[in-house]
Amino acid sequence: MITRPIFRISRLYRGFATHAGSPAPIPAVLHLKTGQSFTGRSFGAHRSIYGETVFSTSITSYTESMTDPSYRGQILVFTTPLIGNYGVPHNIAPRDSRDVGVVLESSGIQCAAVVVADVAEKFSHYTAIESLHAWCSRYNVPGVTGVDTRAITRLLRDQGTTLGRLAVGTDTTLPPPSEGEYWDPSKENLVDQISTKEPYVLNPAGDVKIAVLDFGAKANILRALVRRGAAVTVLPWDYDFNAIRNGFDGLFLSNGPGDPQQCWAAAHKLRTTMEEWHKPIFGICLGHQIIGMAAGLDAYRMTFGNRGHNQPVLALASSGSIQAGRVYVTSQNHQYALRLQDPFPEGWEPFFINCNDSSVEGIKSTPDSGRHVWGVQFHPESAGGPLDTIGVTHLFYFSLIWFLSNMCV
Numbered sequence: 001m002i003t004r005p006i007f008r009i010s011r012l013y014r015g016f017a018t019h020a021g022s023p024a025p026i027p028a029v030l031h032l033k034t035g036q037s038f039t040g041r042s043f044g045a046h047r048s049i050y051g052e053t054v055f056s057t058s059i060t061s062y063t064e065s066m067t068d069p070s071y072r073g074q075i076l077v078f079t080t081p082l083i084g085n086y087g088v089p090h091n092i093a094p095r096d097s098r099d100v101g102v103v104l105e106s107s108g109i110q111c112a113a114v115v116v117a118d119v120a121e122k123f124s125h126y127t128a129i130e131s132l133h134a135w136c137s138r139y140n141v142p143g144v145t146g147v148d149t150r151a152i153t154r155l156l157r158d159q160g161t162t163l164g165r166l167a168v169g170t171d172t173t174l175p176p177p178s179e180g181e182y183w184d185p186s187k188e189n190l191v192d193q194i195s196t197k198e199p200y201v202l203n204p205a206g207d208v209k210i211a212v213l214d215f216g217a218k219a220n221i222l223r224a225l226v227r228r229g230a231a232v233t234v235l236p237w238d239y240d241f242n243a244i245r246n247g248f249d250g251l252f253l254s255n256g257p258g259d260p261q262q263c264w265a266a267a268h269k270l271r272t273t274m275e276e277w278h279k280p281i282f283g284i285c286l287g288h289q290i291i292g293m294a295a296g297l298d299a300y301r302m303t304f305g306n307r308g309h310n311q312p313v314l315a316l317a318s319s320g321s322i323q324a325g326r327v328y329v330t331s332q333n334h335q336y337a338l339r340l341q342d343p344f345p346e347g348w349e350p351f352f353i354n355c356n357d358s359s360v361e362g363i364k365s366t367p368d369s370g371r372h373v374w375g376v377q378f379h380p381e382s383a384g385g386p387l388d389t390i391g392v393t394h395l396f397y398f399s400l401i402w403f404l405s406n407m408c409v
């Protein structure tokens, strides 16, 4: 019978029907501001929270997604039916001057809550030290399982990303919050909460000196630069890079949470940088949006954003190993995008475009502009996701080398 294997898997991994010391399942209800409610069972921390409800179509890397600072303030719905089956690894990396200090994307869980159809109680992986439930409990992050994530995703896709409340335990007996009670993370400067407060340097002996404006950088981006031999100076998001720019060979603007409009302070400073300093500049996701805003493009809120590891993007221009006309499969996690406009601001051209929704996936300065600036909406460094576009990271890095050998005499 076709349902039999599914039944077996479900029996084997059935999530938290009960918790240790708890005689009955603890109820949890996901309320959406648009009026719908979904009832399931609590796992992780038994506490209620507010957030912005988003869905991700990634089928693996729940540990990387949940530690990605760009998910801050978000109730993350996984469309894949079961997560937790490979547990959670020890997240502390052996610290040396080349290491960012963590194995995952940051030191803690960044999303506000997790929603999954079926959470695995048993886990198996050679790096795993604890279950998803234990990890979420340790970081005080609530989860709900046993809900129809297909129904939630269809709703979010049709009505758009929606504010939500995960009510847990006795809070489930309360009526749903009134409209005004929902907390909207896009109204806050989440970047300021997560960015480093003090500059620090990774791999100081590196041969190419890159400054990183930290809007909530994923650790793998820093690792990708250090792995190529760069000395990486990580700066607070609103740091006055122009005051120290002569000491660097390139500038990188990281990913980060929230609405890019909260980051105009950085975009204004970047405008000056791009006018006066013609060394390579590269941005990923929020960093790309800030480069676009500084270039004169408009950043807008998408209906449900793009979150997943299989977003196809079409290259419109060739650069490095990237070939115009080719489609690359990419990892993404964003709610905002740069608006495609015709004409593009002078000195700029679209680099990539999304094959599903035609949103701008990359921009670059034109060859005759005298600048060397790129931004991509997707995550070429992966973690998790495909490595199709790793060439974009190479492009930035090798343009630095090229720049040093050809232009700086």
Ligand SMILES: NC(=O)CC[C@H](N)C(=O)O
Binding pocket: 070, 254, 255, 256, 257, 258, 259, 260, 284, 285, 286, 287, 333, 334, 335, 336, 337
């Ligand atoms: N991954 C990111 O950097 C996300 C950028 C921005 N916060 C958005 O949601 O669009």
